[in-house]
Amino acid sequence: MEMIRASELVYEYEQRDDEGNVVGMNRALDEIELDVRPGQFVVILGHNGSGKSTLAKHMNAILVPTGGTMWVNGRDTKDPRELMNVRQSAGMVFQNPDNQIIGTVVEEDVGFGPENLGVPTEEIWRRVEDGLRAVGMIEYRAHSPNKLSGGQKQRVAIAGVIAMEPECIVLDEPTAMLDPDGRKEVLRTVQELRKRKNVTVILITHYMEEAIDADAIYVMEGGRVVMQGTPREIFGRVDELKRYRLDVPQVTMLAEELRRRGLDIPRGILRREELVEAICRLS
């Protein structure tokens, strides 16, 4: 069974003028087909306004499709009785680290999700500890979130999601507001989580480098999925990516340029070592 599946998913909203009259329909998502299997690491790439965040909000039933269906862990997100289960199955981490921390103390914030689920007190404490350990923030448990760095705040937010014990974590541009150090820190945490907890991870981003380790990549543009495949397949199509205003990693770009100048280098080089190897093999 798929962890997350979308079929002919459409999301439309009314476009209004200044007086509030409906002047037309805006199609934010158009016939999306998506299949994410348990344990997979899926990256959804797209430029601003491509609809990727709207899609993310569907996975948590914050938005429900106006057409087609979205299933999370086999549950239809349109069914209001399944709302709690859907949100528990697919935890969500948002972009702004400040605006998603509710507690005034780190551990209390991590406990917020389990509290909402009605988990007994001792079990909450166990989960909070487990969550904070998983993101390496256990020594900050009694701190105020205001004194943490952006990357640390995002790790706390991730711990808050883990404490709800979801099967799947959706990260909606978790690194967009962080400095390079914070970005690395958050990505490393996500990778470790994947290894240790074997959760499904869906990462929404516009940084191509974050997609290198993905099992599958979806590229979105104008509310549609325009490209789909493994990193190697996607990164091999440099021109197409550029058309969707996505920055290809430098190594991939360099390899592509060299290939075009007639060197025998394979398509879709993702890492520096691969390029070095390919060049060494040339002579």
Place this chain on the structure above:
Amino acid sequence: MIREITIGQYYPADSFIHRLDPRVKIVCTLLFLISLFIQNSLLGYLIATVFLAFVIHASKVPFKFIIKGLKAIILLLMFTVVMNLFLTKDGAVLVRFWIFQITEGGLKLSVFMAVRLIYLIIGSSLMTLTTTPNALTDGIESLLRPLNKFRVPVHEVAMIMSIALRFIPILLEETDKIMKAQIARGADLESGNILQRTKAMVPVLVPLFVSAFRRANDLALAMEARCYFGGEGRTKMKPLLYRRQDYLAYAFVAAYVVVAFVVGRFVPFHIWIF
């Protein structure tokens, strides 16, 4: 200036008072405030003084820190003292000059009123100094729970309070940022009279409000995403539980209130006019 006000500030320390259940502290503070108003005699105030001194000592909060909280009410204090002193006409006249006169009753009332106000502030700031804002909201929520029957959204109000507490430092920081941004654009926030300065705050307040609403929207989404559906069916990570020390504190304060009331009301003990 904001930093000078100690009312509502938490003073971290490890003391008996700090460890008490927040409900105990709220109820006892209320009892203490009531005890100040149900008697009006020298002996009663002496007992209150001893009680307060004992609690301050037990709380390990430096006396200087508590006194700082009084700065905020100095104007109010002087106003009440002066008004009571000159406007009460009761008993023999002590001093008379021009159109003013001070009577025995006036002097007594103004002194007692001043003591009452000072103790009132010290008592309530002791509560906030020894209780974290979070524990305080938890305590208020738990104490007001009976109001749920009258459809007062107690849980929601407590949630709003604790979120407000969390966002105060963030919004302060943001205000600072916006002010600097506007100053960099040539805004003059510091010169001119009060009216001009108030006007100059508009370009600071408007973006602050816009960003506060945006934050509120984001936060609401984040809370929903974490399965928040209101207070029903929620469990607590840190439930409030009465322990032995809490019952002891209740008994102690109740005893104080009874003694202060009985002694203050019925034991005749006077020095001069007081």
